Amino acid sequence: MSSQIPPEFTVIIDYDRCRRCRRCVMNCSFGCMQFKDKVVPEHKKCVACHRCVTYCPESAITIKKNELAYKENANWTPEMRQNILKQAETGGILLSGMGNPRPQQILWDHMLIDACQVTNPSIDPLREPMELRTYLGRKPNHLDFTRGENGDIELGTTLQPQVKLDVPIVFAAMSYGAVSLNAHKALAMAAKKSGTLMNTGEGGLHTDLYPYASNITVQVASGRFGVHSEYLNTSATVEIKIGQGAKPGIGGHLPGEKVGDEISRTRMIPVGTDALSPAPHHDIYSIEDLSQLIYAIKEATDYTKPVGVKISAVHNVAAIASGIVRAGADIVTIDGFRGGTGAAPMVIRDNVGIPIELALAAVDQRLRDEGIRNNTSILCAGSIRNSGDVAKAIALGADAVVIGTAALIAMGCRVCQKCYTGNCAWGIATQKPELVRRLDPQLGAERLSNLLTGWSHELQEILGSLGVNSIESLRGSRERLRGIDLDEQTLNLLGIKPAGIGQ
Amino acid sequence: MRCNCYIPSGCAISGMMSESGERMDGNAIIRSIALMHDRSNGLGGGFAAYGIYPRRADQYAFHMMFDNMEAKEKCEEYFNGTFDVVLDEKIPTRPGAVFEEDTSGRYPEYGTQPIINPPILWRYFIDVPEDKTKFISEREYVVENVMDINSNVDGAFVASSGKNMGAFKGVGYPEDIGVFYKLDEYKAYIWTSHGRFPTNTPGWWGGAHPFCLLDWSIVHNGEISSYGINKRYLEPFGYKLELRTDTEVVAYLFDLLVRRHKLPIELAVKALAAPFWKDIDKMPENERKIITAIRQVYGGGLLNGPFSIILGHSRGMVGFNDRIKLRPMTCARKDDMLYMASEESAIREIAPDLDEVWSPRAGTAIVGEMNGEVEA
Structure with a gap:
């Protein structure tokens, strides 16, 4: 079965600039770039890893989304259709690398951090110590101390490894x-x-x-x-x-x-x-x-x-x-x-x-x-x-x-x-x-x-x-975080107040 | 009466202690805090005094504030099932008091804001019934009930709950508050005081300093920037932080570390105003081991932000600053007397001739300890 999947990307070579050094051919690990008197890209194989773009000494390569690969449709997005085509051709499970790229809400971007003004001074990290040291490991809820023979205070608790x-x-x-x-x-x-x-x-x-x-x-x-x-x-x-x-x-x-x-x-x-x-x-x-x-x-x-x-x-x-x-x-x-x-x-x-x-x-x-x-x-x-x-x-x-x-x-x-x-x-x-x-x-x-x-x-x-x-x-x-554009339930789950509420 | 807003504040603090246990009337501490009048803005002042009830030294002295008679009745009903009240009485006051009129009159610019509209101020001398402490220590029992009253009895607030000590506080300039509460008629071996400069209007007497629990009292100049985590650190240990004042966390942290976890006070201060890692790494081995463990285990209790604090308790007084000394504190000694104040002038005002005056280093505790018995 020959593949009907349209290429995701279009590789554009600026032949005026290209010096035919073939560096892109050597660098492409997906077999997209071939050399036939000049560099000829096989668009279908491009994954937009930008290796060729980065290493082209003449900046002669541009990679663009293949805009009209699929007729526009807000519901049946190109990705949906591409996936269905892939599975129709192979009957397999769709694999992917890296994390979820979908546009679900990113909550980090809905949290804002506090800062000091007047009543408590901010501290200049270039002038004062600013400590990031962190110890990982199990800590007890409290420490015991004993008096040694010479009257010195000694730690009575043995901590687990930190x-x-x-x-x-x-x-x-x-x-x-x-x-x-x-x-x-x-x-x-x-x-x-x-x-x-x-x-x-x-x-x-x-x-x-x-x-x-x-x-x-x-x-x-x-x-x-x-x-x-x-x-x-x-x-x-x-x-x-x-x-x-x-x-x-x-x-x-x-x-x-x-x-x-x-x-x-x-x-x-x-x-x-x-x-x-x-x-x-x-x-x-x-x-x-x-x-x-x-x-x-x-x-x-x-x-x-x-x-x-x-x-x-x-x-x-x-x-x-x-x-x-x-x-x-x-x-x-x-x-x-x-x-x-x-x-x-x-x-x-x-x-x-x-x-x-x-x-x-x-x-x-x-x-x-x-x-x-x-x-x-x-x-x-x-x-x-x-x-x-x-x-x-x-x-x-x-x-x-x-x-x-x-x-x-x-x-x-x-x-x-x-x-x-x-x-x-x-x-x-x-x-x-x-x-x-x-x-x-x-x-x-x-x-x-x-x-x-x-x-x-x-x-x-x-x-x-x-x-x-x-x-x-x-x-x-x-207490030092505030939420923006978050519903009440989400704020409660995060344990933060909405922006605009003081302390 | 309770204000649900959190109030950042600047302040004046002053404390004095006779390490031999000799008791002094309140005139000196009032004069000391009065000198720092400009560090307050008339929205809160208060005093803690130790040794004031020698004849009732075995009972917990509850200084109470009530919004109205109904709250008082409800609270007394609560006491009925909880404590044996040996004696209860109105806390004596001079309504409408001002510093200028009732004392020497040396400061004519003072006294423009007489103390008015106090809540009902009542004190109860309390025994804990024996059958209540089968499964819990007496002090733990008192703490639990103080927490319970403050969160659950509407319109009632426990200003202090220690033995042979008490907090006297309210809305107004501290020197006027001192006169209002007739502190010139009490004698104590430790006095601490506080003048407040909150940046909005609380209108609530309970929000003034000192903040007390059992015999702990805290007067505090500054803002605890780590309040958020300190509060969340304390909550699992059963402390209810509902007063919305960051000073509260300091009192509870001392209660947790010293009373419940039995840390020596000096080490508790090392947890709350911890040395920097760069200095810890250079310490001799035993000390490095101790302080490292303290920082690892008590990180949630580290107090950050600008502060100077005077902690009072029945055997002494401890003063300390934040880790980089963002608020002022000066200490002095004269014979058996230890003084601590936001400004040296506040000490010189009451003790012009001193043996020793110094500004303690950041994060270093200055500890005053009783070496004698309290004068009866």
């Missing part, structure tokens, strides 16, 4: 397999440089990354790929992945063609076999099973590392999070419905889960109502786009936020949503050696660190304008 973050932003779980080893290296180096954590995802930890152990969260997911004693102990924290915001209730699938020698060794599966992560953990069918796994991991790591649990934001997320904390999790990561992915069925990505803002607000409040908020750290994931989002998430109650897509964009990603094809032109979501080497880990790490540095400075400015000099004075301080 992991220090210099910035309240960690990198999201992205597996070696979904992303390249160079991407993993860049994330690990940046985490070390910026004093935060990267997360292995469920694909194990390549031995090249072992030196970065103190900045790594190792994940234990339903496929248990690459999980062994040394892996668990080569980390700052361990995370049990139950769910992912982009595909709650859905497992994962790394096609065998991506499983080469290195991935095979790291994941502990034979070369060329598909790596299937089941939808549930087959040893966790209940909260008590989860508790057993949490404590099994704590035993395996000798109670030296916080053990976290990651769930996607679903309707009953607050009660689930409460159960997870009571089951022994030292960190709860909540991933909202806009969270990213390397590959997810489009119907799940676009229709399942709830916004992270509401989930976070509900979880934080629920844990406080139950008096167990101190017993865990909350990480908030699922499309944190800028430092304003970070500040709002922390004010709603997160200890720190998780960035995946933002980190990828910093490394060069153009959000073309083709991660699942393995053809990433930017060397990020691919295992093809010729593409992987396009990503220089050093340079990637520098770009990632720069992003964190920029956001940190911005967070400090926000704290200063709020008249506080430590991140814990913003954490959970919903």
Whole structure:
């Protein structure tokens, strides 16, 4: 059957400028650019990854939306029709990469932050200390002190392990397999440089990354790929992945063609076999099973590392999070419905889960109502786009936020949503050696660190304008947020007042 | 009478304590706070005094404010099932009092705003029946009931609830409030006082400082910019923050940290006005371990924003500033006397000849402790 799907994009070459250097042909990893005396694009194959546009020395390439591919219709949008055509041709499940791109309301954009005027002074972060340091891990509700023999006060409480973050932003779980080893290296180096954590995802930890152990969260997911004693102990924290915001209730699938020698060794599966992560953990069918796994991991790591649990934001997320904390999790990561992915069925990505803002607000409040908020750290994931989002998430109650897509964009990603094809032109979501080497880990790490540095400075400015000099004075301080264009119910769920109401 | 708006405020504070426990009348503290008249705007003033009821030192002294007789009756009904009221009486006042008329008259520019329209001011000396404290400590029981009255008995407000101490506060300039309450007739070993400059009109007597719970009293100059999280931090511990004044969180935090969690006061101050990480990292190991744990565990209690605070309790007085000293505070000593005030002049006014005067560093607690017994 020949495809009837019209091209999504039109690639326009300005032949007056083109010097026929063929750089675009070499750079296009989707086979769109061919050279027949001159560069001839095959529009159908273009995914708008902008690799050719970026690297054309003459700026001779423009990519445009194929405007009249479909007759206009507000109901039957081009995307709807394209999807139906694809399925009519293949009978398959529609796959997509990256997070939900649909225009649902973004609640971050409906929250505004307070600032000081007169009665309390704002603080200048360039002149005064402005603290972002955050510790992840279970804290007791109170401390006991004793008097030592020499009369000195001594700490009587032994705290559970705490992991220090210099910035309240960690990198999201992205597996070696979904992303390249160079991407993993860049994330690990940046985490070390910026004093935060990267997360292995469920694909194990390549031995090249072992030196970065103190900045790594190792994940234990339903496929248990690459999980062994040394892996668990080569980390700052361990995370049990139950769910992912982009595909709650859905497992994962790394096609065998991506499983080469290195991935095979790291994941502990034979070369060329598909790596299937089941939808549930087959040893966790209940909260008590989860508790057993949490404590099994704590035993395996000798109670030296916080053990976290990651769930996607679903309707009953607050009660689930409460159960997870009571089951022994030292960190709860909540991933909202806009969270990213390397590959997810489009119907799940676009229709399942709830916004992270509401989930976070509900979880934080629920844990406080139950008096167990101190017993865990909350990480908030699922499309944190800028430092304003970070500040709002922390004010709603997160200890720190998780960035995946933002980190990828910093490394060069153009959000073309083709991660699942393995053809990433930017060397990020691919295992093809010729593409992987396009990503220089050093340079990637520098770009990632720069992003964190920029956001940190911005967070400090926000704290200063709020008249506080430590991140814990913003954490959970919903009094400093106001909502605009939100209905009363949403405001109540977020626990914030509408803009216009004073204190 | 309760104003539901939150009132940011600037202020004057002054405190004095005899560490040997000698009791002094209220004239000096009134003069001290009167000197800082310009730091207040006539919308609130108050005093806390320790050692004023030596003959009833074993009973909780509840200083109450009632909107009307109905509220008083309702509250007394509440007391009936809850406490044994040993004695109740009207709190003596001089209605229409002004500082100028009733004291030395040294400040002719004062006294233009006599104290009028007070609520019904009544005090109750209370025992806790033994059968009420089988499953709960006596002080916890008192705290719970104070919270309950303040939130659930309409028109009734507990101004203070400690033993052998009391709060005297209201709407007006502090020096006039002092005269109104006849503080010249009381003797105390600790006096703290507060003059208020709220930026809108509360018209509510209960909203003035000091803010008290059990024998804790707080006078506070400043604004707690971290109020939002401090409130949410305290709520799960059973504190009801409904007075909409940020000072309230300071009193509850001390109650939580010192009374319930048994932290030494110096460490409680380290939690509320925590040292910076850059300094913590340089501390000797034991201290670093302690302060790090305090910041990790009590982050929700960290007070941020500009403030100077004087905390009073039955065994002493503690003064401290915010982490970067955004509000003024000066301390001084003379013999067994410890003074703290927003301005040095307020101390010199009542003790011109001092042994020592200094401005404490940001976040450092100045602790006055009783070394003797209270003079009876």
